[in-house]
Amino acid sequence: MTDISRRKLMATGSGLAIASALPKSASAATDVVPPVHHMVYFWLANPESTEDRDKLIAGLKSLAEIPEVQRLHVGVPASTLKRDVIDNSFHVSELMMFNSVEDQDVYQSHELHTKFVEECEGLWEKVVVHDSIMA
Amino acid sequence: MTDISRRKLMATGSGLAIASALPKSASAATDVVPPVHHMVYFWLANPESTEDRDKLIAGLKSLAEIPEVQRLHVGVPASTLKRDVIDNSFHVSELMMFNSVEDQDVYQSHELHTKFVEECEGLWEKVVVHDSIMA
Numbered sequence: 001m002t003d004i005s006r007r008k009l010m011a012t013g014s015g016l017a018i019a020s021a022l023p024k025s026a027s028a029a030t031d032v033v034p035p036v037h038h039m040v041y042f043w044l045a046n047p048e049s050t051e052d053r054d055k056l057i058a059g060l061k062s063l064a065e066i067p068e069v070q071r072l073h074v075g076v077p078a079s080t081l082k083r084d085v086i087d088n089s090f091h092v093s094e095l096m097m098f099n100s101v102e103d104q105d106v107y108q109s110h111e112l113h114t115k116f117v118e119e120c121e122g123l124w125e126k127v128v129v130h131d132s133i134m135a
Numbered sequence: 136m137t138d139i140s141r142r143k144l145m146a147t148g149s150g151l152a153i154a155s156a157l158p159k160s161a162s163a164a165t166d167v168v169p170p171v172h173h174m175v176y177f178w179l180a181n182p183e184s185t186e187d188r189d190k191l192i193a194g195l196k197s198l199a200e201i202p203e204v205q206r207l208h209v210g211v212p213a214s215t216l217k218r219d220v221i222d223n224s225f226h227v228s229e230l231m232m233f234n235s236v237e238d239q240d241v242y243q244s245h246e247l248h249t250k251f252v253e254e255c256e257g258l259w260e261k262v263v264v265h266d267s268i269m270a
Contacts, residue, residue: 033206039228041265057270073172077266083243087263088266092270104215127220128220130222130223131221132208133213134208135227
């Protein structure tokens with residue numbers, strides 16, 4: 001084997017190694033964020049019940065199984081400094097990211113979502129939804 | 136060079152290639168989401184003005200320069216299917232992620248943020264903020 005062919009072989013070897021490592025690197029480097037953000041705020045019917053809150057949180061987390069849901073973050077109010085514009089009166093929040101508006105619409109009628117609504121809608125007295133698409 | 140030493144050299148070459156690609160792969164694999172989510176909805180004073188909307192969007196995007204801001208997504212209402220619970224009357228939305236409540240508080244008084252408020256607060260007539268921490 002000549003030096004050149006050995007270098008080519010080595011280069012190929014390294015190239016394969018890079019290629020096999022690339023898919024995750026590439027997705028991290030570009031960090032493609034699903035562009036449709038579905039943000040939901042729940043006010044509990046029984047705000048004092050941590051049991052109800054935890055049941056709602058668990059129910060929301062189960063929605064991650066729906067294929068169209070790319071990312072799901074369930075939250076509770078954060079203790080940021082009080083300002084007039086802040087409305088942290090909600091009890092539970094949900095942030096979902098989808099690849100498209102169509103995927104979000106499909107999610108709404110997915111059986112796991114309708115099952116969640118049937119089982120949990122008694123827990124809240126008010127719900128507000130804001131749907132955004134990245135600008 | 137023997138076959139063995141060549142293979143070792145090739146293996147080392149591949150190893151280096153993988154190692155150099157790993158940090159990003161590793162961060163993608165763990166995908167640590169900053170836990171504090173600062174969600175802001177703006178209603179423009181002049182909703183018909185795309186110039187005002189674009190100025191607000193540009194102003195919001197400039198806030199990504201603040202070190203405490205881990206992620207920033209600026210949006211406009213998405214055309215999801217209409218339902219009673221959806222309030223997509225806002226004109227611009229902002230989703231920021233922070234590593235801690237303290238970081239969010241620091242962001243509020245950062246000079247780039249106060250400059251943004253001074254320059255852009257005339258653009259909106261109403262703003263609502265919800266701050267969540269992941270449950």
